[in-house]
Amino acid sequence: MKAYRYLLRFSLLSLAVILAFSAASRLLFFFRLEAKHASVIPSLPTIILDAGHGGEDGGACGADGTPEKDLNLAITGMLADYFRMAGYTVVETRTEDRLLYDEGTPKGHKKQSDLRNRLAVAEQYPDGVLISIHMNSYPGVECQGLQVWYSKSRPESALYATAVQQNVKALLQPNNNRKIKAATSGIYLLNRATIPAILIECGFLSSPAECERLANDSYQRQLAFAIFTSLSQKIEEKACAETEVMV
Ligand SMILES: [Zn+2]
Numbered sequence: 224m225k226a227y228r229y230l231l232r233f234s235l236l237s238l239a240v241i242l243a244f245s246a247a248s249r250l251l252f253f254f255r256l257e258a259k260h261a262s263v264i265p266s267l268p269t270i271i272l273d274a275g276h277g278g279e280d281g282g283a284c285g286a287d288g289t290p291e292k293d294l295n296l297a298i299t300g301m302l303a304d305y306f307r308m309a310g311y312t313v314v315e316t317r318t319e320d321r322l323l324y325d326e327g328t329p330k331g332h333k334k335q336s337d338l339r340n341r342l343a344v345a346e347q348y349p350d351g352v353l354i355s356i357h358m359n360s361y362p363g364v365e366c367q368g369l370q371v372w373y374s375k376s377r378p379e380s381a382l383y384a385t386a387v388q389q390n391v392k393a394l395l396q397p398n399n400n401r402k403i404k405a406a407t408s409g410i411y412l413l414n415r416a417t418i419p420a421i422l423i424e425c426g427f428l429s430s431p432a433e434c435e436r437l438a439n440d441s442y443q444r445q446l447a448f449a450i451f452t453s454l455s456q457k458i459e460e461k462a463c464a465e466t467e468v469m470v
Contacts, residue, residue, distance in 0.1 A: 265462035268419075269312045269348040273341055273355040273412065274299035275422075278321040280334065283360035285434035291358040292320065294437050298425060299356045301447035309455055314348065316341045338411045345416055352383065352458065353420035354450075355412055358437060360429040367426065367433045368399035369446075372406045374413040374420035381405075383457055384421045390453040395445060423450060 274295040276282035282291030296317070303313045317323060323344075324336035345353045359370065369391045373384035384403040392399045406413030406422065413420050425446060426433045436442045 265459065265466040266350075267311050267462055268458060269314060269351040270302075270306045271314045271316070271345045271348060271351045271353045271418075272299045272303055272306075273316040273345070273353065274318075275355060275357040276322075277317050277319070277337075280322055280337075283358050283428045285428040285438070286364075286431040287434060287438075289428060289434055289438050291360075291428060294358055294425070294428075294443070295356045296320070297440075298443050298447050298450075301444055302354070302356070302451055305448060305451035306455070309451075311455075314344065314351070316344050342412055342415050345412070345418060345420070349418065351418045352379075352454070353412065353416050353418055354454070355420070355422040357422060357424050359424040359427045361427060362429070364430050367430045368396055368401050369426055370401040370424045371403045372410055372413060372422040372424070373403055374416050375405050376417055377419045379419040379457075379461065380413075380421055382461075383419060383454055386453040386457045387421065387423060387450055391446070391449050394449045 274292070276290075276292035276295060278292075280292065282295065284290055299315060300318070303315055306313045322333060322337040323340040324333040325340070328336040341355075345351060353374075359366070369388070371384040371388045373380040381403065388401065388403050408414050410422060413422055426437050428434045428437065437446075
């Protein structure tokens with residue numbers, strides 16, 4: 224009986240030691256894993272923000288005379304703030320009311336030179352994501368709602384476009400049933416860009432109601448924030464997945 228008790232006590236003790244050892248080694252493993260991950264910070268892409276039009280090219284014009292170029296610049300500026308606050312490096316193709324054509328470009332070639340230079344800015348950042356901001360217009364007053372176009376050169380472009388299209392619908396425009404569209408040769412920047420690239424038509428200036436919203440500072444902030452959260456979430460998911468593969 225005494226031998227049995229001794230054996231039982233010994234077995235329980237052995238079991239406790241084994242469990243403690245197992246727990247300690249598991250703990251150590253997690254600590255090591257944590258340390259390994261902590262030392263590898265996912266690298267975020269450079270965000271290239273492109274405010275469409277500028278200077279003598281006003282872009283689309285609202286029913287009340289609001290020029291597209293000003294709204295593009297306002298929303299791009301807000302996006303730049305959000306991305307910078309989140310720790311991204313941000314590059315803007317323009318921060319002023321001007322086109323980017325080369326000096327001395329003859330009339331009739333300025334737009335082409337401007338687009339070439341915008342693309343050249345984006346292409347300086349092979350790790351970048353290009354986001355071009357525009358406003359839409361269509362004959363009549365019925366058309367409304369944001370729509371995102373994406374470049375076909377990289378698969379991420381469609382992912383980013385979908386995230387923006389879906390989140391803006393969920394957060395701001397419940398009746399917006401527009402679908403993302405692949406860019407054709409008509410959209411120079413998206414057609415030529417080799418980095419992930421999207422173009423966001425934020426809404427229709429031809430609709431007096433939507434034009435009024437788009438010109439409103441607090442609506443611009445809501446829209447810019449919805450675009451920022453959609454993109455940063457997708458971009459960071461991708462960056463984390465790539466880091467997981469590396470460690
Ligand atoms: Zn435009």
